[in-house]
Amino acid sequence: MKLLAELLIAFVILEHLYFLWMEMFAWETIGKKVFKNAMPPDLFKPTKVLAANQGLYNGFLAAGLVWTFFIFDPLWKSNIAIFFLCFVAIAGIYGALTASKKIFFIQSVPAILAIICLIL
16 A cells, blocks of 8 residues: 555655646646646736646645655654545535536546545
């Protein structure tokens, strides 16, 4: 279970680094393709700064999870991982309720699975 949890955490990290990049640096190109059904194309330019701010928060989530790979105390490592994974899961649930149902499966499900693996 420990290895599976770490693989899932690594996957969530990679996802959030991708979100950071897309929202901070590729909002008007890749972001427009990813969120084509969520908002009209003419809103990407005026929301670029908002998206960049959102991307920064995704980077903080990734950084928190990266930190867990450098914690050697098993209980502390698990608690910090669960702490950040809960933020990821909640953000995904909120995104699913407000933007697109797909966000739940892309963002929340891997985080929830990692939490389950850490608890078991």
